[in-house]
Amino acid sequence: MAPTRHPAKPLNMTLAEADMRHGTGQEEPAAGGFLSLQGLGKRYQGFTAVHHLYLDVPRGELVALLGPSGCGKTTTLRMIAGLTPVSGGRVLVGGRDMTSEPPYRRDMGLVFQSYALFPHMTVERNVAFGLEMRRIGRAEVAERVKEAVAMVRLQGLEKRRPRELSGGQQQRVALARALVIQPSILLFDEPLSNLDAKLRDEMRTEIRDIQQRLGITAVFVTHDQAEALAMCDKVAVMNAGRLEQLGTPTELYERPANPFVASFVGRINRLPAMAMGTKAKVGERELRLTQPMEGNIEVMVRPHRIQLEPAGSAATESTNRVQGEIRRTTYVGDLIQYVVHVDGLNWSVEQPTSASATLSPIGAKVDLSWRVEDTLAFKSAG
Amino acid sequence: MAQQGDETRRNGLAIALLLPIVLVNVGVFLYPVLNLLSTSFKEALPGGGIGTEFTWANWSTLVQDRFYMEALLRSVLMSLLITFLTLLCSYPIALYLHRSSGQWRTFLLVLVVSPLLTSAVVRTYGWVAVLADTGLIKNGLEQIGITLPFRLVYNMTGVVIGLTEILMPYMILALLAGFGRLDPRCEEAALTLGARPIQAFWRVVLPLTAPGIALGCLLCFVLAVSSFITPRILGGGRVFLLATEIYDQAIVTLNWPAAGTLSILVLVVFGLSLILYTRALRAFD
Ligand SMILES: Nc1ncnc2c1ncn2[C@@H]1O[C@H](COP(=O)(O)OP(=O)(O)OP(=O)(O)O)[C@@H](O)[C@H]1O
Numbered sequence: 001m002a003p004t005r006h007p008a009k010p011l012n013m014t015l016a017e018a019d020m021r022h023g024t025g026q027e028e029p030a031a032g033g034f035l036s037l038q039g040l041g042k043r044y045q046g047f048t049a050v051h052h053l054y055l056d057v058p059r060g061e062l063v064a065l066l067g068p069s070g071c072g073k074t075t076t077l078r079m080i081a082g083l084t085p086v087s088g089g090r091v092l093v094g095g096r097d098m099t100s101e102p103p104y105r106r107d108m109g110l111v112f113q114s115y116a117l118f119p120h121m122t123v124e125r126n127v128a129f130g131l132e133m134r135r136i137g138r139a140e141v142a143e144r145v146k147e148a149v150a151m152v153r154l155q156g157l158e159k160r161r162p163r164e165l166s167g168g169q170q171q172r173v174a175l176a177r178a179l180v181i182q183p184s185i186l187l188f189d190e191p192l193s194n195l196d197a198k199l200r201d202e203m204r205t206e207i208r209d210i211q212q213r214l215g216i217t218a219v220f221v222t223h224d225q226a227e228a229l230a231m232c233d234k235v236a237v238m239n240a241g242r243l244e245q246l247g248t249p250t251e252l253y254e255r256p257a258n259p260f261v262a263s264f265v266g267r268i269n270r271l272p273a274m275a276m277g278t279k280a281k282v283g284e285r286e287l288r289l290t291q292p293m294e295g296n297i298e299v300m301v302r303p304h305r306i307q308l309e310p311a312g313s314a315a316t317e318s319t320n321r322v323q324g325e326i327r328r329t330t331y332v333g334d335l336i337q338y339v340v341h342v343d344g345l346n347w348s349v350e351q352p353t354s355a356s357a358t359l360s361p362i363g364a365k366v367d368l369s370w371r372v373e374d375t376l377a378f379k380s381a382g
Numbered sequence: 383m384a385q386q387g388d389e390t391r392r393n394g395l396a397i398a399l400l401l402p403i404v405l406v407n408v409g410v411f412l413y414p415v416l417n418l419l420s421t422s423f424k425e426a427l428p429g430g431g432i433g434t435e436f437t438w439a440n441w442s443t444l445v446q447d448r449f450y451m452e453a454l455l456r457s458v459l460m461s462l463l464i465t466f467l468t469l470l471c472s473y474p475i476a477l478y479l480h481r482s483s484g485q486w487r488t489f490l491l492v493l494v495v496s497p498l499l500t501s502a503v504v505r506t507y508g509w510v511a512v513l514a515d516t517g518l519i520k521n522g523l524e525q526i527g528i529t530l531p532f533r534l535v536y537n538m539t540g541v542v543i544g545l546t547e548i549l550m551p552y553m554i555l556a557l558l559a560g561f562g563r564l565d566p567r568c569e570e571a572a573l574t575l576g577a578r579p580i581q582a583f584w585r586v587v588l589p590l591t592a593p594g595i596a597l598g599c600l601l602c603f604v605l606a607v608s609s610f611i612t613p614r615i616l617g618g619g620r621v622f623l624l625a626t627e628i629y630d631q632a633i634v635t636l637n638w639p640a641a642g643t644l645s646i647l648v649l650v651v652f653g654l655s656l657i658l659y660t661r662a663l664r665a666f667d
């Protein structure tokens with residue numbers, strides 16, 4: 001028998017039903033998430049793709065996996081789904097060790113980065129496949145396939161083969177095929193990469209909606225930061241096979257754990273400095289830090305947290321300021337982007353249009369000021 | 383107008399490029415076949431001569447003589463059996479080869495192809511040594527107290543065993559050529575959707591490899607029907623098939639018209655299997 005942990009339910013079941021089905025979480029073990037990766041690792045000959053990964057995803061949460069290309073996101077998803085054998089560590093689901101379970105007993109849906117549609121089946125048969133494996137009655141299969149096809153806006157294309165579809169249409173079939181089985185865990189590998197902006201927005205909403213309504217626990221791999229920050233409960237940032245930080249979008253943005261996260265999530269300006277306690281020296285100027293540090297550090301500030309003021313404005317206790325010279329201005333509608341030369345480095349500064357009715361001219365000397373709380377500081381590498 | 387000129391020129395080029403192969407085919411394939419056809423309507427003269435008069439005699443003998451009809455039936459059924467067994471033995475090997483990579487794959491491919499480098503005659507005599515009453519298998523089984531109540535060679539059994547092995551390389555290569563559409567991700571997708579490996583095989587792997595299976599089966603069937611050395615040696619002259627009969631008529635009895643008639647019959651069988659093959663391919667798509 002195929003796994004049928006969940007009774008077949010139409011996609012549009014009510015919130016109350018969904019609650020009953022997945023409970024409110026009391027039956028879960030106190031520690032750890034519903035999906036828990038414990039020291040997961042993958043070694044290929046002489047190359048470690050994933051290092052000791054610890055990640056807990058509470059039941060019903062959507063966690064984004066964000067990271068540069070080749071950092072091990074797909075490998076991680078494949079290990080969770082049981083398609084790639086792990087080199088070390090465990091995969092727990094609801095406290096149960098799944099590490100050695102075959103993929104077909106894990107009740108997980110995976111949307112492949114390369115879609116992996118069945119080329120010999122029509123759209124309809126592709127979507128129905130998972131339901132048929134679960135021995136669901138014909139009438140209900142037809143019903144649920146119809147809903148899923150409508151959800152990804154593919155009505156009218158049910159009888160086509162994958163090769164008769166555009167890339168984005170294929171991607172939506174892959175999405176429907178994984179969503180229609182309503183697994184307890186959904187794994188998305190860049191599921192929206194091939195869609196246009198409007199469709200992508202719609203699909204985000206649909207995915208988020210289904211995921212929340214059915215209380216599905218999900219991991220969502222994406223390159224798109226805006227997507228990760230906007231639609232996920234938490235974001236895990238990976239780099240070179242390691243988890244750099246797991247946190248809510250705000251935590252990641254406001255309190256990045258290290259320079260990699262700070263510069264990977266959102267844009268940021270950097271300035272090398274010398275720290276002595278809560279003060280840091282940049283040339284002759286002094287900056288205040290939020291925490292005492294010593295030695296060579298890097299000060300980082302987000303572009304839109306900086307105020308541009310005429311040179312020589314009075315400093316206050318609660319702000320940091322540096323001097324610079326405007327090199328370039330770009331007007332992009334709701335804000336103006338400046339490139340400001342600061343101590344030999346180009347900083348970018350963003351100002352809302354209303355605040356600076358007049359564009360500061362190129363070559364003008366300006367003061368850049370920002371609140372002490374907005375000052376991020378990290379020990380310099382090496 | 384210029385476009386039309388272009389088109390004419392391109393067509394001209396195509397014809398020029400195709401001409402050599404067309405000429406070769408007409409010369410070495412079409413002409414002999416037509417020749418065979420006309421021979422099949424001539425009278426056989428003693429001593430290998432061919433008469434000049436038109437006659438239906440060869441064809442009416444063929445249709446009326448139970449011996450030939452049985453040989454035809456035997457040939458076709460035996461070849462079908464051999465094709466099926468070859469497929470059964472080759473499919474797992476081909477699938478494994480398709481999934482392996484690097485030097486290991488190269489090594490295995492060489493192993494698969496290497497039998498083709500030795501003559502089928504040599505390999506057939508090898509099988510005689512293995513299957514004979516005093517051969518490896520019977521002897522070996524007797525050592526552990528098992529006596530097979532039937533012979534393994536000089537009968538149909540021997541022919542089937544020998545041809546199956548001899549045709550395996552062709553089958554494996556044809557299967558591999560046809561496995562192009564088989565993306566391992568598809569199988570993985572089936573597994574994540576809840577299919578057990580056996581279900582994934584039936585619903586995904588097998589349909590995707592069907593074109594390769596069809597190609598391999600066509601190739602092996604044709605080769606099995608037309609093989610005569612192996613059936614002659616391993617059949618010990620007791621297994622009467624179309625191909626061996628053609629050989630006997632042409633080389634031993636020197637009855638060329640009879641041999642020609644049987645050859646045309648074999649060609650008809652091939653034509654039918656080709657039609658079946660194209661039908662199957664269309665059905666897969
Ligand atoms: N079968 C393999 N053998 C050796 N190395 C591999 C294998 N599969 C993946 N890798 C390596 O593991 C690393 C992680 O690969 P992975 O596919 O997980 O990256 P990713 O984060 O999904 O990247 P992308 O965003 O480009 O899809 C890469 O450096 C890749 O080269």
Ligand SMILES: [Mg+2]
Pocket residue numbers: 073074075113189
């Ligand atoms: Mg990837």
